[in-house]
Amino acid sequence: MSGAAYDLWYWPSIQGRGEFVRVFMEAAGLSYRDRAREGDAQALVEDMEARAESGDFAPYAPPYLVERKTDFAIAQVAHIVSWLTGHHDLGSGDAQTDLHLIQLQLTITDIVAEAHDTHHPVAGSLYYDDQKDAAARAAKAFREERIPKYFDHFEQALKVREGGPFVLGERWSHVDTSLFQLVEGLRYAFPERMKALEEDYPALVACRDAVAEIEGVAAYCDSDRRLAFNEDGIFRHYPELDAQ
Amino acid sequence: MSGAAYDLWYWPSIQGRGEFVRVFMEAAGLSYRDRAREGDAQALVEDMEARAESGDFAPYAPPYLVERKTDFAIAQVAHIVSWLTGHHDLGSGDAQTDLHLIQLQLTITDIVAEAHDTHHPVAGSLYYDDQKDAAARAAKAFREERIPKYFDHFEQALKVREGGPFVLGERWSHVDTSLFQLVEGLRYAFPERMKALEEDYPALVACRDAVAEIEGVAAYCDSDRRLAFNEDGIFRHYPELDAQ
CATH class of the missing domain: 1.20.1050.10 (Glutathione S-transferase Yfyf (Class Pi); Chain A, domain 2)
Structure with a gap:
């Protein structure tokens, strides 16, 4: 995927907030490298620190998406998927x-x-x-x-x-x-x-x-790229917190 | 202020999240009616219910801003001030x-x-x-x-x-x-x-x-339209929660 247009940075071992970006990009067929998952959490921490020290506006927290062509980095889930929607003409037209x-x-x-x-x-x-x-x-x-x-x-x-x-x-x-x-x-x-x-x-x-x-979502959810939910993420199954 | 371009709807007795919209609009010199403050919380509840039942997309919660000319309603503080910024050419130009x-x-x-x-x-x-x-x-x-x-x-x-x-x-x-x-x-x-x-x-x-x-912020903060912070709002002073 070296021809991917985007780098997605997030914690490597959970779905978390990053998953909202992934599901959108998979549905839209947008190619991206899932950067932190290629390495470990340390790679994410180092990328964030480099951006914070770059002198430009930087993400406060992951997930963030980098447009590789320009190195433009955008954070906050709602902001990322809204921006991608405009950028790839995936909106309502109104x-x-x-x-x-x-x-x-x-x-x-x-x-x-x-x-x-x-x-x-x-x-x-x-x-x-x-x-x-x-x-x-x-x-x-x-x-x-x-x-x-x-x-x-x-x-x-x-x-x-x-x-x-x-x-x-x-x-x-x-x-x-x-x-x-x-x-x-x-x-x-x-x-x-x-x-x-x-x-x-x-x-x-x-x-x-x-x-x-x-199609893209079905293929993604069938793949091993879709991590299982777990008790380190946003959504955690603690039976004592559930009831009808 | 019947010539105001906007209606702002929020809970009438607190600064709360509505105040972020107010401070921005006062700085920009944008005229608005502070609708809920003209009546009481019931007026806000009724306006929200009417919008929810209108069959169009409606705010989940206040604050929301209504463009009076079109009755277009927009909610979420970050979304409101970003939209106003684009609408009134108050951005960076980039x-x-x-x-x-x-x-x-x-x-x-x-x-x-x-x-x-x-x-x-x-x-x-x-x-x-x-x-x-x-x-x-x-x-x-x-x-x-x-x-x-x-x-x-x-x-x-x-x-x-x-x-x-x-x-x-x-x-x-x-x-x-x-x-x-x-x-x-x-x-x-x-x-x-x-x-x-x-x-x-x-x-x-x-x-x-x-x-x-x-200028607009200074005038607003000097006016009686700027409510004092209180213990019903977002920011509350409970001395037991504070420490150096």
Whole structure:
């Protein structure tokens, strides 16, 4: 893949936030080198330090994407997939609709952060075992209040255009690939809760299923490049944090 | 102000996330009606419900800005100020630099969410008193680890262009107005910690001071339209959460 247009930098051993970028790029057929996975976390740390010391604007945290031709680096998931959408003419063709897609993507960013904070409500720098009591309470609120509130919003957005299965109707966008990854992550982390909830969100489940059938996404998910979810990532399955 | 181009909708009794939009618009001299403040929270709830039921894409949460001419509604602070920047030609004039500004704004969004979560680490729906122990631990990690990490990043961004005082040099942008509001909020919430830290971040403090002198910002901060910080907002002063 030396002819790849992009370098993706992220932590090598988890899906994490990087996976939202990957699923989008796989759906779009955009070629990229998954740089940190070629080496180890140290390669990522060194690239980030070099960019921070370059004197130019630098990412605060991974994931970030580098356009190899120009060495332009862009960070923040919602920002990366929105930029790629404009850069490769993958948007709706309507400026206000494209803005609404970005808005939805930013709302997905918010629920992803909340999903992470269910297992690390006190501090990302502390072990899960050192914040288990707070995590149990945070997860309960997330399961019972937050997931339904966000899902209501996404379900509604999926009904703006008639027919589905995507937010824009027949054409997928960066919002759909992120909703796919969100549902996958929540099914992994909260299987009991998702089993109880999903029947109330048929449009969201249909969107997830339709993204899974996009040729590039299906091939990617069948490959060994798709890491399994694990307990180092954003979405973690701790059975004690799940319930119907 | 019936000739105002925009309606801003937010909770009426706090600065909160809405204030990042306000400070930007005041700096830019953009006229807006502060709609929820003309009525009460119920007016906001009703407007949100009407938009959710309109069949069009709707905000998930306030703040959101409505362009009155078109009734186009846009939500998410970073998205609102980025859109206004493009719409009113307030950017850098360079596309990649404008993208880096948005990236910085999204990183400000992240620290603002973490600042909020220091007093509500378990759930936004629970009282502070019901999560005080977790809050004390979360605030300690935020003060000691997170503020310096973010401030290092912002300090570095403020040194990309020589001379300052703004990220772009002599010309302010939406990043500077948000850094101003961030520093103001953190000074309110964590005065002891900020007193100890600020001397390490001279560019950030200089940026804050320069934004305070922008004519529109100075006038706004002198007016009774600028609400005081309080213990219902994002930045709350609970002395037990502060320390050097």
